[in-house]
Amino acid sequence: MSKKVTYKDFQILKAIPAKGKVSTTHILETINKQGFELNKRTVQRDLNNLSEFFAIASDGNKDVAGWYWREDAQKLELPVMSPDVALTFKMTQNYLTQFMPPNVLAQLQPYLKQANTILNSLDNSLNNWQDKINTTSRVLPLIPPKIKSEHIEIIYQSLLKEKQLKTIYRPIKQKKKEYIMHPLGVVIVDQILYLVATLWDYEDVLQFPLHRFIDIEELAENSKKIKDFNLNNYIKQGNFLFPDKQETSIDLVLIVNQYLAQYLAESKLATNQKITKIKDDNFKITATVQLSQQLKWWLLSQGDDIEVLKPKKLRDYIKKVIINSYKKYE
Template sequence: MNHETVLRLITLLQLIPNSPRSSNTWTLKQKLIEEGFAPSDRTLQRDLEKLSLGFPIECDDSKKPYKWSLHNDYSNRLPEMDNASALTWALAEEYLTGLLPQVAVDKLKNQFEHAHQILDVQSKNSFSQWRQTVKAIPNGKALIPAEIESDIWQVVTEALLEKKALEVEYLSRKKNKVKSFSVHPIGMVVKHSITYLVAMIKDYDDIRQLALHRIKKATLTESNARTIENFSIDEYINSGAFGYSIEEKETELNALIEPSVAWVLEETPVSHQQELIFEPKMNLFKLKATVPDNDETLWWLMGFGSKVEVVSPKCWREKIYNHALAIVERAQ
């Protein structure tokens, strides 16, 4: 269950009144729309059924639209946010803003604003200066997440959850031209600053990756999306589809590293199988570690520049050498 679904369920629970008051299905849907959601009738019905499994929700189905209420002695209000929780939400906002598309972060806007209010109004406690004392920074240079239109995000996520086909207008990166075609969503992946819709196109069976920020228009259809039997997003990623694998083969890294890098790796190891041995004659550390055998690990090593000398794998050492040589030749 993704964060959008969780947030929609929490919001819906908050909208259901205690008996003897009640709200019908149509009213609940309109209130959800006001909160920034756009569930289909089927989605709303399914959400109410899910909530009914864990909460004392009563349904008057004597006539349509059905009426919904919570047992009169049940409190559906979430616990009041304390200072420490508010500070945690503030940190989460800082972190997620650099990780997720803004349209996704905006779905948590009410929680963030509530946290801000709690921290801002308490001028006499130790949390009052949080804006000046709290910051979440990325590990390395993070690109700004690609901007996704709110209506595109809403339609695409609903199609994915409802297993419905889409009609889209998509900007082709190779041809720099907008093309129209049908899309059958089967998954979604956020990688660095870009969110991808994993899908099949038209009547083709091969799996494609569509960058959401390049979708210029998306229309939800009534047609069921084509599916792949036993499809697993983890297995798809492990196949190397995104240049990355969750369960990738590993290799033994041996390198000579400067003390400043060793200090970092002592506190935050590159792997659970890591050894650091100081060599006083060279004033360097020998690093031995089991690491993922992929390009991302290699790029991470290259980011240290001359502070890290890779001894093995030999192919990595050669790639780093050739990369450095190309830079020198270009500078001459």
């Protein structure tokens, strides 16, 4: 048997239950769900060939449950990874391994290797499915900062064991500082990994980019928990959008061109967003949104395709930034 046929045959053997009987038709349906493109005659021929090497037999009826393991069959360890599972591991390898703890990634390596072997041995649509799906971003692609692998390992272990961290950290534009941290979680934002944690006995939840750590040591003491803290809720509240601490939400009113109106009709600013057409192919947008630095960056990135009408404080801010920017080009 060739390597390619051997894997297919193992999948056929797996379709035969340890107890009871199964029909050729059922085996065919099971195999083809895994990405193979076989017909009933091929499966029947393969079953007959396999019966010469393995303890399987048929009661001679092709249309009803007839294939089974003989009573003298020894336990046979068969590959447990199906082609669709192999594809899942392959996509995990392509898109998620850079964010995994090193010890978890090390444990996955045998499965990733097996997945690659299985996919390379197939001659069906699953073999090149990974070439038909990808991800990208319209954000300017920047080279992510390097993070020491040992730092990632220590941080993930401290989260797992709920231990404190003694760290030396360099805040941006400041000298390095020593902190005692209570880790709460790790969040990935635009290829940057952040440790969410509190410091010493304070309860303020802060964010620390992992690449700014100079040294990290796990302590024996248990980390302090924050009552009712939930990482998902923390993110949903907009804490990674650099929110304005004085105003939680605003009633935003914009004037946009037709292109931007169409874009916002498909990808809304908020659930209560409304779009009204006005003169000269311009549109008025109203929405209740969180006031954040991220919102300000987005508004400025739209250039002259957008005008902020309200609130006045935000309009004045955008106007000031544009004037200051203009002066630099005079």
